[in-house]
Amino acid sequence: MTRDIDAAEPEAVTCTGLAYFFGETKAVDGLDLSVHRGEVFGLLGPNGAGKTTAIRCITTLLPVPAGMVRVFGSDAAKDRMGVRRLLGYVPQQLSADAGLTGRENVTLFARVFDVSRRERAERVGQALAAVDLTDAADRLAKTYSGGMIRRLELAQALVSAPRLLILDEPTIGLDPIARTGVWEHINAVRAATGMTVLVTTHYMDEADQYCDRVGLMHRGRVRALGTPTELRQGLGERRRAEGAPASAPLPTLEDVFRDVAGSGLDDKSGDFRDVRSTRRTANRVG
Amino acid sequence: MSEAPAVLPTASAERVEGIDLLLRPPRPRAGWRLLPARVGAMCTVELQKLRHDRTEVYTRAIQPALWLLIFGQTFTRIRAIPTGGIPYIDYMAPGIIAQSAMFIAIFYGIQIIWERDAGILNKLLVTPTPRSALITGKAFAAGVKSLIQALVVVVIAALLGVALTWNPLKLLGVLGTVVLGSVFFSCLSMTIAGIVISRDRLMGIGQAITMPLFFGSNALYPISVMPGWLQAVSKVNPLSYEVDALRGLLIGAHAHVALDFAVLLVAALLGITAASSLLGRLAR
Ligand SMILES: Nc1ncnc2c1ncn2[C@@H]1O[C@H](COP(=O)(O)OP(=O)(O)O)[C@@H](O)[C@H]1O
Ligand SMILES: [Mg+2]
Numbered sequence: 001m002t003r004d005i006d007a008a009e010p011e012a013v014t015c016t017g018l019a020y021f022f023g024e025t026k027a028v029d030g031l032d033l034s035v036h037r038g039e040v041f042g043l044l045g046p047n048g049a050g051k052t053t054a055i056r057c058i059t060t061l062l063p064v065p066a067g068m069v070r071v072f073g074s075d076a077a078k079d080r081m082g083v084r085r086l087l088g089y090v091p092q093q094l095s096a097d098a099g100l101t102g103r104e105n106v107t108l109f110a111r112v113f114d115v116s117r118r119e120r121a122e123r124v125g126q127a128l129a130a131v132d133l134t135d136a137a138d139r140l141a142k143t144y145s146g147g148m149i150r151r152l153e154l155a156q157a158l159v160s161a162p163r164l165l166i167l168d169e170p171t172i173g174l175d176p177i178a179r180t181g182v183w184e185h186i187n188a189v190r191a192a193t194g195m196t197v198l199v200t201t202h203y204m205d206e207a208d209q210y211c212d213r214v215g216l217m218h219r220g221r222v223r224a225l226g227t228p229t230e231l232r233q234g235l236g237e238r239r240r241a242e243g244a245p246a247s248a249p250l251p252t253l254e255d256v257f258r259d260v261a262g263s264g265l266d267d268k269s270g271d272f273r274d275v276r277s278t279r280r281t282a283n284r285v286g
Numbered sequence: 287m288s289e290a291p292a293v294l295p296t297a298s299a300e301r302v303e304g305i306d307l308l309l310r311p312p313r314p315r316a317g318w319r320l321l322p323a324r325v326g327a328m329c330t331v332e333l334q335k336l337r338h339d340r341t342e343v344y345t346r347a348i349q350p351a352l353w354l355l356i357f358g359q360t361f362t363r364i365r366a367i368p369t370g371g372i373p374y375i376d377y378m379a380p381g382i383i384a385q386s387a388m389f390i391a392i393f394y395g396i397q398i399i400w401e402r403d404a405g406i407l408n409k410l411l412v413t414p415t416p417r418s419a420l421i422t423g424k425a426f427a428a429g430v431k432s433l434i435q436a437l438v439v440v441v442i443a444a445l446l447g448v449a450l451t452w453n454p455l456k457l458l459g460v461l462g463t464v465v466l467g468s469v470f471f472s473c474l475s476m477t478i479a480g481i482v483i484s485r486d487r488l489m490g491i492g493q494a495i496t497m498p499l500f501f502g503s504n505a506l507y508p509i510s511v512m513p514g515w516l517q518a519v520s521k522v523n524p525l526s527y528e529v530d531a532l533r534g535l536l537i538g539a540h541a542h543v544a545l546d547f548a549v550l551l552v553a554a555l556l557g558i559t560a561a562s563s564l565l566g567r568l569a570r
Contacts, residue, residue, distance in 0.1 A: 056408075059412045060411075060412065061408055061411055061412060061569050062569070062570060081414050081416070084412055084413060084414045085311065085314065085414050087412055089408075089409060089412040090409075091405040091408050091409060092405070093403075093404060093405035094405070095404055095405030095406050095408070095409055096406075097331070097335075097406055099335040099338060099339060100331065100334055100335060100338070101334075101338075104331070104334050108327060108330075108331055109409075109413065110312075111323065111326075111327035111330075112324060112327055112410065112413040112414070112415050113312055113413060113414065114312045114313065114314055114315040114320075114323065114414070115312040116312065116313070119307060122307060123307040123308070126304055126305050126306075126307050126308055127308060129304060129305075130305055130308065140338060153409075156409070158308055159308070160311065160312060160413075161307070161308050161309055161310055161311045161312070162311075163311075189305075192305055193305065193308060193309055
């Protein structure tokens, strides 16, 4: 991928040595990451990899106990308000307020981002139109389908013209058609506004299709980083060098992940504590 | 903060049209205007919700109506409680108004844990809203909701023949009293929410404290007839001051309205401070 690197313009997100522990659980354990301006960056990993915790540090929901997080150069630990003004955030749960209409849900976010009364209605209208919810805007959100709620949340995030859109598992629990719909809207909005998108998912196929670059996260750390094609070709070449036939199909992102997760497991060979915490995670994730 | 436009469009997607405003970040409000703006936003949301679903207002009117109808009318007849010459139902009406407003406010703090579990709170915490402004906004939203409930009970009391004031200034005072009281009680439950974290535990504690707060106040009987220990409880119970003010304003009973207001104001400020400082725990 070619890209103009301008040293004066900071990256959209940089994490260096970010760590966050819940008691014994090392949810994020030395995360290094940079998201370039204008790209769709996918943070990938299975349940419990630490994606949500990392996102919550970047969004200022959690403190940054160790390491450094910067959003467009602003320090997430020191300049929280400054960072929040740059962000649109869609959390993992479906989080629209069911007792309000779609329009009221979006208007609330316009108000808490200080959109002036003069342009509020029009801005809200544009955000709803951008996600194709104009017709459903005056219905209560509790009548929406899962895919519609996700799009509504996208409108809530867009109404403040964020420079960085952060989506945590935007397609989790949606049917395949709704998933495609959500991705198409993310892409259309990104194309039209040029905003940077940081998205987490555990669906490797979606990341392969929709992300410019991905980071494979396992046990609190990014274990591999690159464009999906780079990662897949890299593994393919290594396998051929190890004697796989040249006719073998290109490995999928899932193969790449299994490859790095395997080595990740090796270098931290499981003592009992690891086994226990993995089991606890499995219980919590369900 | 500079107001540079967002990154210029790199491509024009034919699906997304008319998005010029979505390219321009709004100008941040000046510091002192932020708090009233957030309070306004949260109160508007509360009114919108009530407009869409009024059932809660009606179902929650049943209990106070029964208190006034059964307890009020019976005790008016048997004259067991010294009220200084006021019919008992008139005496207890402000107590019941305060009680139903308090129930709403305490339940509101439970709602914030529900909003946390649903991700709504997290999303609000990622907006340029300081925690104290978020709590103040929520507390006043609870005040608005309580006020509507109080209005319903006032109407019920008037229908039952309670002699209420219609002096607009005094009614304004009633409004202020109910809102301040609800700010305190909602912050009390949001503070407990920040300590116990889980919804079930908060539900239990909420239920466990509402009745003692109610009976340990002057809502149903004057402080002077209480045993000494209950008098002590009643004197530190903000509900007593809320009831005292309402009694003075609504039915013209002897009251210390200025003192009541001062106590409620201090309690509300303390509540906001405590709840704001614990809000971070809820976000984890
Ligand atoms: N609030 C919490 N309290 C304790 N442990 C947590 C909490 N949130 C997450 N964890 C643990 O941290 C690890 C990473 O979780 P998370 O960041 O949610 O991963 P992901 O989003 O990749 O599924 C998991 O082991 C999870 O159980
Ligand atoms: Mg997650």
